[in-house]
Amino acid sequence: MKVEAKMLLGLGLFFGVMCAVYWNWSLENAGGVMMFAGMLLCFLPGSYYYFWSRRMKMRPEDDPNATQASGAGVVGSFPGTSIWPFTLAMGAFFIVLALVFGVWFLIPGLGLVVWAMLGGTAEGRRGGKV
Amino acid sequence: MTDVLEHPIETPSHGHEEHHGPSGILKWLTTTDHKIIGLSYTVTSVLMLVIGGLFAEIIRAQLSTPNGSLVSLSQYNELFTMHGSVMIYLFAGPFAFGGLANIIVPIQIGAPDMAFPRLNALSYWLYLTGSITMLAGFFTAGGAANFGWVAYAPLSNSINTPGAGADLWIGGLLLTGFSAIFTGVNLCATIFYLRAPGMTMFRMPIFTWNMLVTGILILLAFPVLTAGLIMLYCDRHFGTHIYSVAGGGVPVLWQHIFWFWGHPEVYILALPFFGMVTDIIPVFSRKPVFGYKGMVFATLSIAALSLGVWAHHMFTTGVVLLPFFSIMSLLIAVPTGIKIFNWIGTMWRGEIWFSTAMLMALGFVVTFLIGGLTGIYLASPPLDFFTHDTYFVVAHFHSVVMALVLAGMAGLYYWGPKITGYLLNEKIGKLQFWFLFLGTQVFTLPLYLLGLEGMPRRMAIYPHDPQWKMLNDLSSLGAAMIGISTLLFVVNVAVSWKKHPAGDNPWDGHTLEWFTTSPPPHHNFYRLPQIRSERPTWDYNHPGHQALAHGKHAPAVPAEKVSTS
Incomplete structure (x- = not known):
């Protein structure tokens, strides 16, 4: 450190x-x-x-001088598979398209972002799917 | 469910190879495994290299005759804009920090994954959608962005460059910018918090050190570009005048903001490739790296200085502090020179194995030296005034970026077997090297002369001058050779596909990624060795050689060379 x-x-x-x-x-x-x-x-x-x-x-x-045994214990919590990063990126993609082609793209864009945030948060609480 | 992991110790205990999950396209869409994400980044960015390379071939074909008519003048503007944009934004950076670093860094430090796997997946999807957004400009009525990859104001405003192509360029860059920032966060957090026991900072492989410094530079530079792009968009659509004189704005502010990102970006692109070469040369010289700490401090010095040199791109604006930026730019040559000295020192009296990876690394050193030295000329304002916006500058940065392509290929030949489990064909690889290396020199060296003779960049046609024609022809020939080398790489991948199993450690490698299986299991390791130097795998495989302080290891008995020919 x-x-x-x-x-x-x-x-x-x-x-x-x-x-x-x-x-x-x-x-x-x-x-x-x-x-x-x-x-x-x-x-x-x-x-x-x-x-x-x-x-x-x-x-x-x-x-x-640390041995591997001295690091025994929990390293961290690593999620399994998750669809929410893809969903969130698709939302961001539509929001960017809204900047170019019209505000109506915001409807799917913001919808996907909110859906991904809710889904990702819930998944974080219950631990995702492997 | 989430895996709560403990450090692997001497006995295989985790069974993460028993990792069940979705398969096929659903696996790709939902994965949070850094290796699959890194491979996705690598494949996508190599595809971008091919697309950007195709644009380059069209540009060179257009310039092979003085009054070329292969493309229209406006199409030529789109081509050179998108060639630069694709190569800089969509290939070089993402290939390095999204692709190889994503795969290799966690394994090199003994970590099970990146610190934030879901953020890592988000980075990739933002990169992919950003790339699609930027390239989608070609399918709009007005065509793709055509204001150059630097988008200088006021050329990039809505009056001079109307249409969706420019907005898609801005939008695509916003998405890929956020992708880079998230990757920077992930790299720093992973390296700070997920190192294996005994893997102290000064035992990390140089590639990992360079990726840490790259991550810090990303966090310093990319938010500035993102802010600049948002202001550019506001100028184009919301009536603000941030970069417009008419409303009291300052056009040159865009250049300050762009290059405050743009010059650190040069090192964001270069440092990962420096790291790859620094890991490759010792392995194929059968020696530890010469001057380990010198390498680390040189990397840190380059990063520190890179934030104070942005306006050397703006010398001819007449509104920048010439002595400050000239001195700072010249100073960068010192740590860069240390690196070149250390690469040579590493090879000195080593038992050099001229594998394809090593040849590519050596090609990088030579080509980067040419690009670096001509960069020192450009740091001098009087010389810069003379050569600014000529082909001399184009030649300089193409020497640099083609050196990075050579280093990237070295990385693919070196780590490809670890990632896929199979070796690439060495004979085809060496043929590819000669086409790439010689093609690069035939492509760039005539451009230096063209620049000194005054040929301006970004011109679709030029006067009937026999010498200019001859030099342009030579350069086009070099570009064709580079194109052939890319085809040879594709042929090599196809020919070698699952033919020559690599084994865990085909090169007698030094670092931790060569301790695990090829390809590594889910969460990377069944067990880890004791880490007592910056070469833990080498120490483990050569127990007769005591691990000593940096650079003081006795050379190993040469390993049996691998033949795939």
């Missing part, structure tokens, strides 16, 4: 310095704002990882 934190904080620090130099030198706002946002995007997760890396014990994946 420490390496991840240092990497993100280091990148954020570099973007911060680059932003300060560029903004002061060029007085151009678009690039300055984008670099500032880039700095924040690195600092946000970087500081989170740094905070927790000082408060939790070393994870097996961070321990160079």
Whole structure:
């Protein structure tokens, strides 16, 4: 966790310095704002990882001497097959078509998105289908 | 039901090969398995390569005579716009971070799947629908988008480019942009949280490191493009004037936004292929990678600098800070040079096995060096003023992207056996390599000369100048050779289909994907070895060689070479 934190904080620090130099030198706002946002995007997760890396014990994946047995236990919960990502993407597809060919495409588009959100949430609660 | 997984330990215990689910098209529609999603990405993106390549062949055929009449002027505009768009947005990135990375990264770190499998599936479907949306422009009355793949304002506004084709281009890019962002989230979360015990950050394969940095760059850059596209759409349809002088807007703002995405995008495209080559060269040199940490820090440096170089694409606008962008652009040559030095250092005194994958990787190094060095010229504003919008720039970035195609082919020959369980034919592969490598040079090198002689890009016709004609003919010949190489790849897949079983580790590979079966089982591993270096599979297969610090392993006894000819 420490390496991840240092990497993100280091990148954020570099973007911060680059932003300060560029903004002061060029007085151009678009690039300055984008670099500032880039700095924040690195600092946000970087500081989170740094905070927790000082408060939790070393994870097996961070321990160079860890054995496979030391990682015994639950890795995570992985869903089986699910139709809802496809449904959600089809909804997004129709919404984009609505931007081009007419708002009536929003009816199937939003319908599919809402259906996929409800279906995906319910599936998440009961565990999907394998 | 959902699988709640535990880490595999020494005995096969999970039985995930007993994975029952739907079959046929329903399996494809509903899968959340990273390997199937990655394979879908790979097949779709290679199809996009073929489509974009066909556009390129038509463009080169048109330019083989000064007053070519194969296509109309407006059709030519559509072709070069969609050639660039398909190759950049729909092939190179998705092939790397959606295709091979999706399949390989979880296996390289000992993970059972990507961190968010359903989000991963959503990424693919958004990519596929985005690709269909963008290409659908050809079937509209006004044709596909024709404002160049960069869509500069005010050319891309609704007055200069009316019609559905441009809107479909924007919509398609929005969908594929979200797809890329979700993949970036997935890559970062997977690498941060799903590594196997002992797989510390500095034991990860370089390919995985590069995909992590690519994921971070995606998250930094793609939202900017998405915001820019939404504003472009608003200008076209809702009467806003964000990029229009008439309403108080700033057209060059689009260029700032586009290139703030566009230059990191160059590295979003390149870093995965750097990673592939960095994994391939040590295996076929029978040595550990030279300068592991140097490679990692070079990758991070490239990523950091890439966010501060966007306006070197805008030198000729006259409104950017030339010294800042020139210095930052030149600085990128340093970490890139470190990488090339390390690739050579890895091969130095190695026992090199010239397999197709290795040849493709070497072809990448040479071609990328040509593209990289000419990029350094372009980082200098006086030289850029002279060559901007000429074929010199076209030649430069085609050297770079064709190097990436070579690296991608290296990746397919290297990891293809792991993914499918079968080896590709080496003889056809080597023939493909020579067509691809030589074709690339015959295609690009004349374009450098054409650019220096002043031929502008994006022109369907050009003056009757014998030298220009000869150079264009040469370039068209190179493009034809590249086309033949693609056909040879298709022939190779057909000829080799399920003929030469690969075994689990045909190359005596170093990293964890070579520890599992070919193809890997559902959730990837029956068991994992102890991880004590960045080469856990090699350590396991060569117990006589003690795992030492980075770059200090003794070379292995050469494995028996695999013959598929």
